[in-house]
């Protein structure tokens with residue numbers, strides 16, 4: 001399995017990071033993608049990734065919830081880091097988040113637009129964080145029809161999948177939210193198809209059942225895979241193979 005979105009470099013893992021990494025490998029995770037958040041997370045992310053060069057890839061970008069007055073400088077710095085030769089596999093995580101605060105809506109759209117443009121220039125996929133901002137996200141993507149992207153932590157409906165696909169042939173990152181009661185994203189899975197579905201945890205957030213509410217970690221991805229398999233009436237091993245293929249294709253992992 002590949003965890004296409006995990007933040008194991010964050011302080012929540014300071015006490016037991018090596019154990020958390022080992023548990024992920026023991027659970028069958030062969031590779032992980034670390035997406036950046038803001039300027040403070042770049043160094044810890046690079047340090048942890050350097051310890052596991054075979055198993056970890058990084059994405060570089062500036063997260064929408066961090067877009068404030070100084071966003072131009074922050075985005076510019078992240079885009080500079082993209083060129084540091086460390087082999088980033090994507091631009092991310094970037095996007096639109098109007099759930100907590102709409103103050104910087106216009107700036108979030110500009111920051112997202114600039115980062116998608118850079119991804120297209122470099123031929124890299126984009127890891128999109130989209131919360132309460134599908135309209136704005138699609139508006140930006142419409143300006144970059146050749147962008148490749150994954151809607152990370154997707155929790156929408158089959159109708160949302162349809163609407164998103166009218167703009168581009170994107171991937172969808174499914175995490176522990178799919179195991180929550182009353183979450184209808186599972187109904188969108190047949191529409192997404194496993195060829196466009198990638199597994200993720202978004203650790204330390206969004207732990208799947210039976211760990212809901214606790215700190216999430218990459219090893220828990222097995223619960224998400226099992227849940228998807230049960231929902232589709234498939235073998236967990238097949239979901240593993242198919243979603244691993246999708247992740248390799250999206251991020252061009254060897």
Ligand SMILES: [Zn+2]
Nearest residue numbers: 005035093202
């Ligand atoms: Zn994230």
